[in-house]
Amino acid sequence: MMSLHETGAALDAVAASGKVASVGVSNFKRDDWTLLQSIMKTTLATNQIEMSVVENSAFTNGDLVFLQEFGVPPMACSRWLAAHCSGGRTPRL
Secondary structure, eight states: OOOHHHHHHHHHHHHHTTSOSOOOEESOOHHHHHHHHHHOSSOOOOEEEEOSSSOOGGGTSSHHHHHHHTTOOEEEEOHHHHHHHTTOOOOOO
């Protein structure tokens, strides 16, 4: 399990260094996002969540609604597409 305090401090440090324009997270649920953001000085810019033709639960499980509530643009990722592009087996649609 990661330390959200250490993660928040590291993200704040890299943002303050000017080496990146913004920071975000990947696959954080509402409680994790809210706790991390409460620890940080820097505003999180995005949350990368899995969304694809095969995996579309973000549309119904509250992940997208949560991001919309806070005006945070989601960043979509797809394990299905990654497997397809890397030559791995893909599920049949």
